[in-house]
Amino acid sequence: MLKATNLSEPAWQSARTDEQIAAAIKLGRGQMPSFSQLPDMTIAKLVKLVRMMNMARLEAHAAAAVSDSAGPAVGAAPSSSGHAPKPSALAPLPKSSGR
Numbered sequence: 139m140l141k142a143t144n145l146s147e148p149a150w151q152s153a154r155t156d157e158q159i160a161a162a163i164k165l166g167r168g169q170m171p172s173f174s175q176l177p178d179m180t181i182a183k184l185v186k187l188v189r190m191m192n193m194a195r196l197e198a199h200a201a202a203a204v205s206d207s208a209g210p211a212v213g214a215a216p217s218s219s220g221h222a223p224k225p226s227a228l229a230p231l232p233k234s235s236g237r
């Protein structure tokens with residue numbers, strides 16, 4: 139209803155720098171209210187969270203999990219051994235923001 143941006147869209151993700159995302163959260167954008175009361179550290183962490191939504195990153199993560207025969211696929215029921223995905227599969231993709 140609000141026509142909010144799809145933040146998981148790889149095209150949107152690569153069109154924004156971390157600084158632009160931080161500014162949108164802090165100052166507001168379109169119908170999104172400003173969150174200027176949040177400490178800068180919280181804004182920085184929200185930027186990281188927004189980056190984690192990137193569908194390109196999530197698909198790379200899923201492909202890594204499927205090709206890793208030792209671990210469960212993403213979305214599989216947790217095994218009784220409590221197997222966690224390998225840390226390497228959770229590593230962020232290289233930043234596109236040129237930092």
Ligand code: HEM
Binds near residue numbers: 140143171173
């Ligand atoms: C801390 C919570 C939130 C975060 C981290 C966040 C993050 C973002 C980001 C990164 C964008 C994209 C800005 C851009 O295109 O550069 C966005 C857009 C948007 N957000 Fe949020 N948002 C939050 C809360 C909200 C809330 C509460 C609403 C509901 C009123 C909202 C509504 C929108 C809308 C409508 C847009 C599209 C704005 C436009 O392009 O005109 N957001 N948000």
